[in-house]
Amino acid sequence: MPDVLENLKDLFKKGKSKMVLLVADGLGGIPHPDFDFKTELEAAHTPNLDRLAQRSVLGLMYPVNYGITPGSGPGHIGLFGYNPEELIIGRGVLEALGVGMALGPNDVAARANFATRDEQGLIIDRRAGRIPTEECVRLVNLLSENIGEIEGVQILLKPGKEHRFVMVLRGEGLGDRIKDTDPQKEGLAPYAPEALDEASQKTSRVIKQFLEKAQKLLSTEKKANAILLRGFSKPPVLEKFPERYGVRSLAIAIYPMYKGIARLFGFDTPELEGTFENEVEYLEKAWNDYDFFFVHYKDTDKAGEDGNFKRKVECIEYFDQFIPRILELKPDVLVITGDHSTPSLLGSHSWHPSPVLLFSPHAGCDEASRFTERECRKGYLGHFPARALMSLILANGLRLGKYGA
Amino acid sequence: MPDVLENLKDLFKKGKSKMVLLVADGLGGIPHPDFDFKTELEAAHTPNLDRLAQRSVLGLMYPVNYGITPGSGPGHIGLFGYNPEELIIGRGVLEALGVGMALGPNDVAARANFATRDEQGLIIDRRAGRIPTEECVRLVNLLSENIGEIEGVQILLKPGKEHRFVMVLRGEGLGDRIKDTDPQKEGLAPYAPEALDEASQKTSRVIKQFLEKAQKLLSTEKKANAILLRGFSKPPVLEKFPERYGVRSLAIAIYPMYKGIARLFGFDTPELEGTFENEVEYLEKAWNDYDFFFVHYKDTDKAGEDGNFKRKVECIEYFDQFIPRILELKPDVLVITGDHSTPSLLGSHSWHPSPVLLFSPHAGCDEASRFTERECRKGYLGHFPARALMSLILANGLRLGKYGA
Numbered sequence: 001m002p003d004v005l006e007n008l009k010d011l012f013k014k015g016k017s018k019m020v021l022l023v024a025d026g027l028g029g030i031p032h033p034d035f036d037f038k039t040e041l042e043a044a045h046t047p048n049l050d051r052l053a054q055r056s057v058l059g060l061m062y063p064v065n066y067g068i069t070p071g072s073g074p075g076h077i078g079l080f081g082y083n084p085e086e087l088i089i090g091r092g093v094l095e096a097l098g099v100g101m102a103l104g105p106n107d108v109a110a111r112a113n114f115a116t117r118d119e120q121g122l123i124i125d126r127r128a129g130r131i132p133t134e135e136c137v138r139l140v141n142l143l144s145e146n147i148g149e150i151e152g153v154q155i156l157l158k159p160g161k162e163h164r165f166v167m168v169l170r171g172e173g174l175g176d177r178i179k180d181t182d183p184q185k186e187g188l189a190p191y192a193p194e195a196l197d198e199a200s201q202k203t204s205r206v207i208k209q210f211l212e213k214a215q216k217l218l219s220t221e222k223k224a225n226a227i228l229l230r231g232f233s234k235p236p237v238l239e240k241f242p243e244r245y246g247v248r249s250l251a252i253a254i255y256p257m258y259k260g261i262a263r264l265f266g267f268d269t270p271e272l273e274g275t276f277e278n279e280v281e282y283l284e285k286a287w288n289d290y291d292f293f294f295v296h297y298k299d300t301d302k303a304g305e306d307g308n309f310k311r312k313v314e315c316i317e318y319f320d321q322f323i324p325r326i327l328e329l330k331p332d333v334l335v336i337t338g339d340h341s342t343p344s345l346l347g348s349h350s351w352h353p354s355p356v357l358l359f360s361p362h363a364g365c366d367e368a369s370r371f372t373e374r375e376c377r378k379g380y381l382g383h384f385p386a387r388a389l390m391s392l393i394l395a396n397g398l399r400l401g402k403y404g405a
Numbered sequence: 406m407p408d409v410l411e412n413l414k415d416l417f418k419k420g421k422s423k424m425v426l427l428v429a430d431g432l433g434g435i436p437h438p439d440f441d442f443k444t445e446l447e448a449a450h451t452p453n454l455d456r457l458a459q460r461s462v463l464g465l466m467y468p469v470n471y472g473i474t475p476g477s478g479p480g481h482i483g484l485f486g487y488n489p490e491e492l493i494i495g496r497g498v499l500e501a502l503g504v505g506m507a508l509g510p511n512d513v514a515a516r517a518n519f520a521t522r523d524e525q526g527l528i529i530d531r532r533a534g535r536i537p538t539e540e541c542v543r544l545v546n547l548l549s550e551n552i553g554e555i556e557g558v559q560i561l562l563k564p565g566k567e568h569r570f571v572m573v574l575r576g577e578g579l580g581d582r583i584k585d586t587d588p589q590k591e592g593l594a595p596y597a598p599e600a601l602d603e604a605s606q607k608t609s610r611v612i613k614q615f616l617e618k619a620q621k622l623l624s625t626e627k628k629a630n631a632i633l634l635r636g637f638s639k640p641p642v643l644e645k646f647p648e649r650y651g652v653r654s655l656a657i658a659i660y661p662m663y664k665g666i667a668r669l670f671g672f673d674t675p676e677l678e679g680t681f682e683n684e685v686e687y688l689e690k691a692w693n694d695y696d697f698f699f700v701h702y703k704d705t706d707k708a709g710e711d712g713n714f715k716r717k718v719e720c721i722e723y724f725d726q727f728i729p730r731i732l733e734l735k736p737d738v739l740v741i742t743g744d745h746s747t748p749s750l751l752g753s754h755s756w757h758p759s760p761v762l763l764f765s766p767h768a769g770c771d772e773a774s775r776f777t778e779r780e781c782r783k784g785y786l787g788h789f790p791a792r793a794l795m796s797l798i799l800a801n802g803l804r805l806g807k808y809g810a
């Protein structure tokens with residue numbers, strides 16, 4: 001993807017402008033044959049988005065690169081103006097954020113599964129028959145109560161859905177270069193949590209001891225009598241968003257994973273719950289205290305992942321109703337886009353570029369009649385990589401001075 | 406040019422999808438004043454391409470970079486997803502492939518001309534008066550019969566058109582950093598085949614001895630009494646296409662050069678002859694045995710190179726007739742484009758982006774009415790570098806998994 005100016009710092013200008021990045025997760029779609037080849041945005045009734053599109057510039061934005069389907073991590077890394085091909089958020093870290101665990105810079109996180117092993121110790125079900133979540137909670141509590149600390153390292157466990165849970169190691173001198181113990185297929189024994197570098201020797205020892213203790217505690221279980229670990233990782237070291245762009249930054253999200261990602265990047269991130277309406281209310285309350293607002297709406301992605309075209313259309317129409325309230329705040333820059341596309345035709349994240357709308361008195365406007373993928377295709381912003389978006393937002397917020405004499 | 410994700414390997418997914426890259430060489434054109442400012446694609450009657458365009462996404466693709474006119478080598482290097490600014494196919498190698506010589510990894514190839522020298526040994530005609538091809542064949546046979554091996558190095562010669570032929574050195578310890586002997590203008594003596602690095606000393610010695618022997622053998626010739634050599638090169642070292650993309654790959658071409666290029670990249674490449682119809686027949690026969698099909702149609706480029714607008718229009722119309730047969734195979738992804746543009750107005754390769762059409766149930770579609778440069782300009786794929794095409798093809802073939810958690 002085209003490269004972007006990495007260091008904008010020298011160009012920063014003070015200002016009073018308010019900038020809003022409104023992300024409808026998985027917003028983009030592709031034409032669906034069962035809905036006369038319309039996309040969800042095209043099928044939705046969105047008077048407010050359409051009116052706004054008529055006064056905005058549009059474009060299509062590649063989250064990572066051509067043909068690349070991003071996970072939520074890379075999707076937001078790009079939106080925040082970082083390079084998702086260089087900056088990686090480990091699987092364990094993302095899982096920890098997803099269950100709402102706050103991570104310190106030295107913590108090592110891993111994704112954990114309960115699994116089923118036979119008498120020989122071979123894994124016969126990597127998901128322990130997808131035990132109910134309550135079972136998972138019971139077993140995680142059992143482990144937590146009996147395994148507190150190993151070699152002075154805290155073992156923090158938190159249940160997820162069904163057979164999934166998260167393990168975080170908190171202590172000194174822990175590297176994260178540990179081989180997955182999950183063999184990824186049935187019929188094999190779990191691998192040892194081998195240290196892949198010198199700095200991870202202690203981590204390896206602690207995990208070995210944890211697994212031995214856990215094995216004993218789970219020995220009487222029918223299904224969940226083994227544990228598989230993968231994606232050992234520490235939070236990435238990165239320049240925080242507010243310093244990188246010189247703006248007071250607030251993230252408003254309901255889902256733990258997005259709060260967690262935003263915290264990684266140094267956004268102020270309230271412990272908000274509820275609906276998108278609660279997010280908009282919070283935005284209104286906090287309006288005077290920040291310069292940059294990242295607001296995350298999740299339901300569009302969920303409907304797309306479920307392959308539910310009609311539901312995604314409804315989510316878009318619900319989202320549309322709040323546009324006037326956001327405009328009443330008179331943002332100097334308002335961007336509406338997704339972190340990636342989630343076409344209900346595919347029922348998954350996809351590689352398709354995200355439709356993007358940028359509204360600002362300094363942006364100009366297209367002749368678009370609606371906010372749809374096909375209208376964005378013809379937009380003034382053209383096709384561009386997500387990580388160029390922040391420069392465009394700051395420029396339209398008049399927060400960037402002249403480059404060079 | 407925008408960069409592309411270099412290592413897709415981690416994302417590969419197994420699948421049954423069939424992907425076809427159909428290249429009409431030099432397809433793109435520019436509006437021609439003598440044909441009421443239409444391009445060849447616009448002037449052509451192409452009902453099948455147009456119907457397909459209405460169900461596809463379109464774009465404009467830069468073979469190498471803005472304003473850069475590619476040779477056939479860089480043109481295809483880009484289409485295959487490699488970086489034509491880094492990966493170079495030497496002139497000698499390309500000439501050898503062009504006359505159908507199969508090259509080993511250690512062979513050194515050079516382009517050779519018969520030339521005319523005067524008594525002082527100065528070159529007075531770099532092309533030996535463009536001697537007829539039969540003459541070239543006779544002289545190349547004369548040289549081959551009398552010069553078999555030098556220092557254990559095989560000297561392989563093959564005639565080309567008129568004064569052109571190809572020399573390949575086959576043996577151990579041959580570097581290819583040899584100075585051209587062709588002085589590039591008349592009135593000068595040929596340069597010595599100087600070694601430009603230590604590894605090429607032996608090559609230099611062998612060529613010197615070859616030239617001395619050849620000089621004697623040609624001494625009685627009126628016109629072709631000297632030889633000029635240039636473009637010494639070995640085949641590039643590269644990751645083969647099937648490994649790079651995890652697909653069983655077949656190349657279908659008639660012209661030796663394109664078969665040769667495809668073989669360099671590790672495509673299975675049948676010794677096919679005849680017309681484009683024979684190529685389509687072969688595609689039908691081989692359909693079940695491969696995942697990825699590169700099919701090359703040459704005539705559009707030839708007509709463009711001849712500056713023959715009407716002929717290029719006819720070639721496009723001929724090409725158009727085969728689209729239904731290819732669609733009957735039900736490819737999961739079908740891309741139609743060129744390796745570069747060859748506007749008959751210029752009568753040569755050009756820097757203009759290639760029109761590209763991508764058809765797939767997962768691609769979506771534009772509102773294009775036809776497959777033309779001007780319709781592609783408005784396409785959903787936008788403007789992109791040729792080397793991003795492979796990622797898009799694999800993505801639409803559902804052969805790429807999610808990037809990042």
